[in-house]
Amino acid sequence: MLHLEELWAHDAYFSYVDWWMTEDDEEINKVIAANGGMDYSKDVKSRTRGRQGDTGSKFIGDMWGIYRNNLPPAADGHKDIKDSETWE
Numbered sequence: 001m002l003h004l005e006e007l008w009a010h011d012a013y014f015s016y017v018d019w020w021m022t023e024d025d026e027e028i029n030k031v032i033a034a035n036g037g038m039d040y041s042k043d044v045k046s047r048t049r050g051r052q053g054d055t056g057s058k059f060i061g062d063m064w065g066i067y068r069n070n071l072p073p074a075a076d077g078h079k080d081i082k083d084s085e086t087w088e
Contacts, residue, residue, distance in 0.1 A: 001067060003074035019087040021064055025052040 005014060026041075029051070033039040040051055055061045068083050 001071055003071075003078075003080075015087040018068075018083040021053050021055075021068070022084045022087075023052045 005011070008014075029040040033041065053061070055064065071080050073079050
């Protein structure tokens with residue numbers, strides 16, 4: 001929201017966060033479970049921690065959903081690209 005990406009100077013970090021919050025990991029979790037790994041399926045509520053998009057906080061998740069793709073323009077007028085476009 002502060003548009004400090006240039007000052008932070010680490011585009012890879014911001015791309016990773018966008019990837020973490022938007023990538024659907026359901027298929028890879030099915031493969032892991034089918035090969036004897038932990039079942040992190042969305043229907044196993046006790047095992048959803050560590051899933052893509054998990055922030056550990058309802059507040060953070062809610063704020064991401066409300067604001068990430070709805071930021072006001074920066075002082076210089078640029079607009080941020082959508083979260084699903086930064087890493088694809």
